[in-house]
Amino acid sequence: MDRFVTFDLWETLIADSPELDGSRTEYRVKNTHSLLARRHPGIDIKDIYRAHEKIWQECSALWTNARDISFPGQVRLFIGSMGDDLLTSLDQNEIQTISEIYSGAVLEFRPRLIAGAREALERLASRGYRMGLICNTGRTPGITLRELLKDYAILSFFDSTLFSDETIIRKPDTAIFETALRELGADRRRTVHVGDSWENDVRGAQAAGIGAVWVSPQGQGPVDCPVIKSVAELPEILDRI
Numbered sequence: 633m634d635r636f637v638t639f640d641l642w643e644t645l646i647a648d649s650p651e652l653d654g655s656r657t658e659y660r661v662k663n664t665h666s667l668l669a670r671r672h673p674g675i676d677i678k679d680i681y682r683a684h685e686k687i688w689q690e691c692s693a694l695w696t697n698a699r700d701i702s703f704p705g706q707v708r709l710f711i712g713s714m715g716d717d718l719l720t721s722l723d724q725n726e727i728q729t730i731s732e733i734y735s736g737a738v739l740e741f742r743p744r745l746i747a748g749a750r751e752a753l754e755r756l757a758s759r760g761y762r763m764g765l766i767c768n769t770g771r772t773p774g775i776t777l778r779e780l781l782k783d784y785a786i787l788s789f790f791d792s793t794l795f796s797d798e799t800i801i802r803k804p805d806t807a808i809f810e811t812a813l814r815e816l817g818a819d820r821r822r823t824v825h826v827g828d829s830w831e832n833d834v835r836g837a838q839a840a841g842i843g844a845v846w847v848s849p850q851g852q853g854p855v856d857c858p859v860i861k862s863v864a865e866l867p868e869i870l871d872r873i
């Protein structure tokens with residue numbers, strides 16, 4: 633009988649840093665400014681920094697309720713926050729270019745693949761596990777994250793890839809776990825979800841009737857699920873549960 637694993641992405645399979653995040657902000661803001669400055673010389677780079685920050689707050693408000701906005705929606709918010717009428721004054725090509733700058737930043741300043749992640753996926757695949765990905769996105773949409781995962785040679789391990797800018801539902805809402813089960817054709821009792829967020833991954837999966845493994849580099853605290861320091865330890869622990 634098949635067994636299934638669903639994975640969180642950020643800080644479970646790939647790891648980020650504040651430095652990388654800062655470089656991406658700068659990349660998005662500076663490139664957007666150079667593009668806009670040609671036709672809108674009045675636009676101040678500070679307004680673009682402010683818009684970049686502001687939409688994070690607006691998205692965070694949605695995220696609190698486990699809801700998301702589509703990527704085109706997030707880009708429109710970004711442009712709209714830079715100044716009145718800017719959105720209506722841009723043509724489709726300009727909006728498209730800003731979308732590419734916004735999403736492409738992650739490919740310029742790449743999060744690293746967690747050590748041992750690919751090997752863990754290989755081992756599970758060779759044992760017949762069927763696998764899925766359930767990712768709450770931030771500024772980078774699923775379409776670009778799939779590209780990154782393809783470059784890291786891990787995309788092909790997943791039979792289902794869910795990104796919240798596409799599903800509009802985020803973890804810990806059980807609906808996104810249900811979608812993953814459906815796409816994988818998985819029995820929840822034969823599925824384990826792995827992730828680093830206690831609330832989104834562990835509690836979310838458990839609420840959907842799915843077993844959870846918590847990735848916690850510190851690994852502290854009394855918890856009611858198996859804890860691993862890194863996804864590299866997953867194949868071993870799955871043997872025992």
Ligand SMILES: [Mg+2]
Nearest residue numbers: 640642643828
């Ligand atoms: Mg995570």
